[in-house]
Amino acid sequence: MSGTVSAYETAAGKRYRVRYRKPDKSQTDKRGFRTKKEAELFLASVTVSKARGEYLDPALSRVAVAQLYETWIIGKKSLKPSAFAQLPIAWRLHVEPKWGAREVGGILPSEVRTWVTELTQDKPDGTKGRSATVALRALGVLAGVLDVAVDDRRIARNPARGMKNLPRKPKRKAGRVYLTHDQVHTLAAESARPELVLTLAYTGLRWGEAAALRVRSVNLLRQRLHVEENAVQVDGVIHVGTPKTWQIRSVPFPKFLAPLLERAARGKGPDDLLFGDGTSHLRPPRYGTGWFEGAVARVQARDDQFPRITAHDLRHTAASLAIAAGANVKALQRMLGHESAAITLDVYADLFDDDLSAVSANLETAAREQSVGKSWAALLA
Structure with missing residues (x-):
């Protein structure tokens, strides 16, 4: 073996030290083994790991989590502003207090699992536990930082990955609100920005995408x-970038919208913003006091059956109206800018489920039309 085992005396009795050379030929040692056999087994494992090219320098694993966080967070700046903004918050509130000073090589999976569980539990002082979403985001930050340690060969595996029985995010609430054509036009007529309401309800654009249209x-x-652009407000600041899934797309709009869009563009240059004053991006309506909620409240004052909705619900309405008009899953995916048709099906499964009865009826009609003069009773005999 490329190393030696030697004994030494301590106040607690005899202990053993292993001296060996690292792959870079520098010498190091590890002490504190209670028996010679333990020391020899350790030396054997080091010898095998060096032969396989799997050796990890123990000194590298003594770096603190906080030191690697800076490297990790810089690599995340390519994320969309709204997604990136959550990461430093999760680090500051939940990850750093627990793990910031810990050495990456000393973190055990069981510790991480206990920490995640404790995040979601109510405290004895009455403080409510964090939601599954918050806990999983914090775990994701820790796991991401420890991925850096794995990549740098500081640790062999990530103790925050591959965990079972994690908290579950709540499923989307059933009963999403979809407006009818009549309700959409009633709301638009009552609002200060009818062209924008109709655009959102008939194209499915996200607010930031509509605000960034030129x-x-x-x-x-x-x-x-x-x-091709998305204007997202994060902490009061508008960030302009590419659409959410980075996919530039072409979205159809019904012919009746053309005069309204033409009026919105009147007097502006090609590069001016379509909605608003042409220069400043429209901000999302203020909660409680914004123009959109004001329009909803005025409609509800006359019609108590009109649902309470947000501007984002107009995107869901657009999906509903498009499906009712015959749009298939792939067309709807492209219209809404989803990354895959599977996402579209997951989000709007309730709308497609409603279509199953129609499919059955259409199959019945088609089969009868194509089998005129044939006896189905004979097939059943």
Whole structure:
């Protein structure tokens, strides 16, 4: 073996030290083994790991989690602003107090599992536990930082990955609100920005995508909106970037919208913003006192059956109206800018479920039309 085992005396009795050379030929040692056999087994494992190219320098594993966080968070700046903003908050509130000073090599999976569980539990002083979403985000930050340690060969495996029985995020609430055509037009007529309400309800654009539309984005002849930017408000600041899934797309709009979009573009240059003053991006309506909620409240004052909705619910309404008009899953995915058709099906499964009865009825009709003169009773005999 490329190393030696030697005994030495301590106040607690005899202990053993292992001296060996690292792959870079520098010498190091590890002491404190209670028996010679333990020391020899350790030396054997080091010898095998060096032969396989799997050796990890113990000195590298003594770096603190907080030191690697800085490297990790820099690599996350390519995320969308709204996604990135949550990471430093999770680190500051939940990860750093527990793990910031800990050495990466001393963290055990059982410790991480206990920490995640404790995050979601109510405290003896009456403080409510954190939601599963918050706990899983904090775990994701810790796991991401420890991935850096694995990549740098500081630790062999990530103790925050591959965990079972983690808290579950709540499923989407049933009963999502979808407006009818009549309700959409009633709301638009009552609002201060009817062209924007109708655009959201009939194209499914996210608020930030609509706010970032420019005059050149509108093709009146083909009835298309070219979506290539997204203006998202994070901590009161508007960040302009690519759409949520990084996919530039062309979205159709109904012909009746053309005059309203033409009016919104009147007097503006090609690069001016379509909605608003042409220069400043429209901000999302203020909660409680914004123009959108004001319009909803006025409609509800006349119609107590009108649902309480947000501006984002108009995106869901657009999906509902498109499916009712015959849009298939792939077309709806492209319209809404989802990363995959599977996501579209997951989000709007309730709408497609409602369509199953219609599918059954259409199959019945088609089968009867194509089998005129044939006896189905004979097939059943």
